[in-house]
Amino acid sequence: MKFTTKARYGLRAAFVLAQNWGSPTALKDIASSQQLAEKYLEQLLTSLKKAGIVETVRGSQGGYSLTKRPSEITVNQVIIALEGDLAITDCQRDGVACTEESTCATKKIWARISNAVTEALQSVTLQDMLDDYSDASAQNK
Amino acid sequence: MKFTTKARYGLRAAFVLAQNWGSPTALKDIASSQQLAEKYLEQLLTSLKKAGIVETVRGSQGGYSLTKRPSEITVNQVIIALEGDLAITDCQRDGVACTEESTCATKKIWARISNAVTEALQSVTLQDMLDDYSDASAQNK
DNA sequence: TCAAATCCTAGTAAAATACTAGTGTTTAAA
DNA sequence: TTTAAACACTAGTATTTTACTAGGATTTGA
Numbered sequence: 001m002k003f004t005t006k007a008r009y010g011l012r013a014a015f016v017l018a019q020n021w022g023s024p025t026a027l028k029d030i031a032s033s034q035q036l037a038e039k040y041l042e043q044l045l046t047s048l049k050k051a052g053i054v055e056t057v058r059g060s061q062g063g064y065s066l067t068k069r070p071s072e073i074t075v076n077q078v079i080i081a082l083e084g085d086l087a088i089t090d091c092q093r094d095g096v097a098c099t100e101e102s103t104c105a106t107k108k109i110w111a112r113i114s115n116a117v118t119e120a121l122q123s124v125t126l127q128d129m130l131d132d133y134s135d136a137s138a139q140n141k
Numbered sequence: 142m143k144f145t146t147k148a149r150y151g152l153r154a155a156f157v158l159a160q161n162w163g164s165p166t167a168l169k170d171i172a173s174s175q176q177l178a179e180k181y182l183e184q185l186l187t188s189l190k191k192a193g194i195v196e197t198v199r200g201s202q203g204g205y206s207l208t209k210r211p212s213e214i215t216v217n218q219v220i221i222a223l224e225g226d227l228a229i230t231d232c233q234r235d236g237v238a239c240t241e242e243s244t245c246a247t248k249k250i251w252a253r254i255s256n257a258v259t260e261a262l263q264s265v266t267l268q269d270m271l272d273d274y275s276d277a278s279a280q281n282k
Numbered sequence: 283t284c285a286a287a288t289c290c291t292a293g294t295a296a297a298a299t300a301c302t303a304g305t306g307t308t309t310a311a312a
Numbered sequence: 313t314t315t316a317a318a319c320a321c322t323a324g325t326a327t328t329t330t331a332c333t334a335g336g337a338t339t340t341g342a
Binding site for chain 3: 313314315316317318319320321322323324325326327328329330331332333334335336337338339340341342
């Protein structure tokens with residue numbers, strides 16, 4: 001089980017926007033600071049925009065910015081926007097009733113895991129990440 | 142983020158072995174009770190065997206059985222055997238040092254999530270699943 | 283006007299996943 | 313000792329997902 005590059009790159013992009021909170025950041029600047037392909041990153045940011053996490057200014061001097069303060073955006077929101085909900089089994093996501101008995105025995109487990117992951121993701125905001133980062137930077141001085 | 146069918150099918154197979162604890166169960170019986178392709182399931186069971194979770198008896202009247210009591214086998218063990226460790230980011234798995242600053246800012250988050258998932262998986266044994274299942278069955282009576 | 287930027291749609295290469303196929307080996311039971 | 317049931321092992325392959333790439337359209341500040 002792992003997250004895809006969508007989640008990894010997208011979260012890094014969101015982190016950059018959090019760092020630049022207050023003014024829009026151009027795609028190419030995000031891409032170059034993270035060494036990612038612009039066109040791919042663009043699609044990820046589009047997902048974040050659709051989810052209402054990011055807003056854009058078009059045209060010259062435009063760019064991407066967060067719609068809310070970093071403290072109001074959880075990692076969970078970012079990742080769901082990029083990868084969809086993390087329903088772990090089909091049976092859970094579809095809401096389809098299990099006809100198979102022992103499938104149902106495993107169902108509870110998946111729900112338990114799913115909750116644990118969601119809780120972990122919800123407990124961290126972009127602001128927390130900024131704080132972590134500045135602490136770490138300070139230590140290296 | 143989701144688990145693959147390997148994890149889902151494999152856990153269901155392990156659950157069946159837990160139900161039949163004490164005597165080996167033939168592949169075809171597991172496959173038919175779970176409606177899975179025999180040849181595919183065979184490969185999953187081979188993974189479980191390599192991990193020491195399952196042992197086999199070859200030849201006529203043979204089959205697969207758990208090497209330990211259901212209470213001694215965690216869901217985590219089963220899933221790791223099937224999908225490998227669930228290190229969530231490459232950077233974590235490879236142990237490669239991050240040269241990119243903001244990557245490191247996200248690193249902590251991934252570790253946190255990874256721990257949450259592992260804890261959730263470790264907290265459930267096959268015996269717990271059996272108990273859940275018999276409780277649920279009792280309720281339907 | 284024009285250049286810098288996002289927007290939108292489509293295609294595509296690579297990797298992972300989920301199988302299928304076939305043959306070989308072991309062993310209990312007839 | 314034959315036979316059939318069962319696991320062991322290797323290889324191939326179809327499907328799906330992922331991770332991009334390509335190219336043009338639209339918007340807008342200077």
